Amino acid sequence: MRNCLHSIFLFKLYNSGLRSRSKCTARRGRACSTASLRQPVRQLVSSVKFSPAQFTMFTVFLLLWLCIWLVTCLLKSRRPKNFPPGPPVLPVLGNLLSLNLENPLKDYERLRKSYGNIYSLFLGPKPVVFINGFHVIKEALVTKAGDFSGRPQDLFVNDVTQRKGLILADYNPNWKEHRRFALMTLRNFGLGKNTMEERIHGEIKHIIKTLDKSIGKTLSPQVMFHNAASNIICQVLFGTRYEYDDKLIKVIVRCFTENSKIANGPWSMLYDCYPIVRKLPLPFNKGFKNFEICQNLAQNIVDEHMKTRVPGEPRDFVDCYLDELDKRGSDGSLLSENRLVFNALDLHFAGTDTTSNTLLTGFLYLTTYPHIQERCQREIDQVLKGKDLVSFDDRHNMPYMQGTMIIPNLTSVLNEEGQWKFPHEFNPENFIGDQGDFVKPEAFMPFSTGPRMCLGEGLARMELFLIMVTLLRKFKFIWPEDAGDPDYTPLYGVTLTPKPYRMKIQLRETQ
Numbered sequence: 001m002r003n004c005l006h007s008i009f010l011f012k013l014y015n016s017g018l019r020s021r022s023k024c025t026a027r028r029g030r031a032c033s034t035a036s037l038r039q040p041v042r043q044l045v046s047s048v049k050f051s052p053a054q055f056t057m058f059t060v061f062l063l064l065w066l067c068i069w070l071v072t073c074l075l076k077s078r079r080p081k082n083f084p085p086g087p088p089v090l091p092v093l094g095n096l097l098s099l100n101l102e103n104p105l106k107d108y109e110r111l112r113k114s115y116g117n118i119y120s121l122f123l124g125p126k127p128v129v130f131i132n133g134f135h136v137i138k139e140a141l142v143t144k145a146g147d148f149s150g151r152p153q154d155l156f157v158n159d160v161t162q163r164k165g166l167i168l169a170d171y172n173p174n175w176k177e178h179r180r181f182a183l184m185t186l187r188n189f190g191l192g193k194n195t196m197e198e199r200i201h202g203e204i205k206h207i208i209k210t211l212d213k214s215i216g217k218t219l220s221p222q223v224m225f226h227n228a229a230s231n232i233i234c235q236v237l238f239g240t241r242y243e244y245d246d247k248l249i250k251v252i253v254r255c256f257t258e259n260s261k262i263a264n265g266p267w268s269m270l271y272d273c274y275p276i277v278r279k280l281p282l283p284f285n286k287g288f289k290n291f292e293i294c295q296n297l298a299q300n301i302v303d304e305h306m307k308t309r310v311p312g313e314p315r316d317f318v319d320c321y322l323d324e325l326d327k328r329g330s331d332g333s334l335l336s337e338n339r340l341v342f343n344a345l346d347l348h349f350a351g352t353d354t355t356s357n358t359l360l361t362g363f364l365y366l367t368t369y370p371h372i373q374e375r376c377q378r379e380i381d382q383v384l385k386g387k388d389l390v391s392f393d394d395r396h397n398m399p400y401m402q403g404t405m406i407i408p409n410l411t412s413v414l415n416e417e418g419q420w421k422f423p424h425e426f427n428p429e430n431f432i433g434d435q436g437d438f439v440k441p442e443a444f445m446p447f448s449t450g451p452r453m454c455l456g457e458g459l460a461r462m463e464l465f466l467i468m469v470t471l472l473r474k475f476k477f478i479w480p481e482d483a484g485d486p487d488y489t490p491l492y493g494v495t496l497t498p499k500p501y502r503m504k505i506q507l508r509e510t511q
């Protein structure tokens with residue numbers, strides 16, 4: 001396994017070397033005066049006259065060069081010895097033609113069935129190894145964590161985020177320091193304490209206000225859940241929430257959702273495979289523009305904090321980071337004002353798209369499986385009785401409700417035969433033990449596992465539980481009669497999003 005990663009790494013080094021060399025040549029070319037070149041070139045062209053023998057030699061030379069190029073491509077795209085199996089590789093294209101680049105999830109599953117849990121593909125000329133299934137993933141991410149906790153540094157997303165964030169940071173002291181700082185600050189701001197629950201309940205009031213306006217009508221929940229998730233993490237990061245029609249947050253959330261799709265889309269795949277296309281005006285440039293917009297907005301927020309902060313009295317993550325910078329001074333720390341902007345953006349993105357898409361998936365299934373929705377509501381009524389608000393601790397008495405969190409991510413493990421009672425069904429029974437108690441199967445790893453596992457898991461779990469219970473207690477969610485059959489196929493992106501849908505809102509009769 002280490003060998004596989006090693007060859008990918010070498011390939012990346014090779015690529016980046018080529019890229020920087022071609023840049024130098026281009027720069028040198030630009031420095032020359034084009035006018036001074038034109039004259040000798042014209043003279044050369046007019047003085048060249050081919051005899052038939054020269055022409056034949058030239059053609060033979062060209063054909064020979066083409067053959068050498070083809071053989072080199074063929075050799076480059078052959079699987080190295082001991083490399084995991086996979087489908088036959090085409091020169092230059094690799095296995096790109098065997099994938100649906102808009103959404104390759106079904107292809108990955110098909111290849112897994114043909115070649116086993118560890119197989120390889122060539123994305124263009126780049127070899128990559130896919131690992132699937134609970135045991136293999138656990139062995140890689142936990143047992144051999146040191147070998148598998150790095151992150152590639154030569155992809156579209158690295159260039160967009162300028163290699164300064166946390167999610168894609170390589171496994172190095174910079175990642176370690178920023179991860180430790182983020183975890184510590186999240187804890188200080190109430191993760192696992194009542195303060196965070198209060199913040200989430202505060203946001204739920206706004207969700208309820210939006211739903212109340214739609215009683216008896218249908219509503220597309222996408223923007224509402226994205227804004228709610230964004231506001232919860234924004235309060236921790238920037239000490240503020242934004243109204244759902246606020247211009248700034250609308251722009252940021254739009255950039256996040258677009259970039260989530262662009263980053264896993266066909267154009268960024270092209271960008272990753274063929275460095276030669278990177279400077280061309282192709283649709284992936286939108287990703288750079290979107291990120292720049294977010295970066296400027298986040299920089300403004302940080303600038304505002306620098307003006308209004310009281311050192312030693314942090315209001316939020318940004319203030320904590322600035323306090324830490326003061327404390328460390330110039331002791332060679334890896335924290336910096338510039339990195340603050342990128343880390344805050346990473347946390348904002350990671351805390352928005354993920355949680356909101358999970359809520360959207362949850363409600364899609366609950367509206368289309370009304371018997372499961374009703375069973376959840378019976379359990380909620382029974383446990384909460386006269387209680388005003390649900391608290392995170394109530395989850396211990398709601399085994400069925402906890403079991404509704406099915407997340408179509410890390411799909412190979414979350415659907416794996418042998419790991420689940422009903423591997424291909426939306427069925428909370430997957431999480432119910434013989435005694436009717438809540439049981440979390442080992443294969444439930446939507447937050448990943450090992451040192452790079454999600455650092456917002458605690459916050460996300462709290463958000464999902466409190467939001468779902470509160471909304472299910474008050475409202476009934478109905479699949480509209482004229483909406484046709486539900487389509488559960490997710491849209492592919494950094495996180496999987498359900499296709500846009502509408503749900504009908506009713507007040508529950510018990511209310």
Ligand code: HEM
Pocket residue numbers: 166167168179233346347350351352354355358407409446447448451452453454455456457459460
């Ligand atoms: C249902 C919601 C969520 C899901 C399913 C989820 C899932 C994941 C997964 C699978 C990873 C590992 C990615 C990798 O291997 O590189 C991850 C990493 C991460 N998540 Fe989440 N996440 C969620 C919510 C959140 C929230 C609310 C936050 C914000 C506090 C957050 C912050 C992060 C960060 C910063 C990382 C990178 C950690 C590192 O590389 O050390 N996530 N998440």
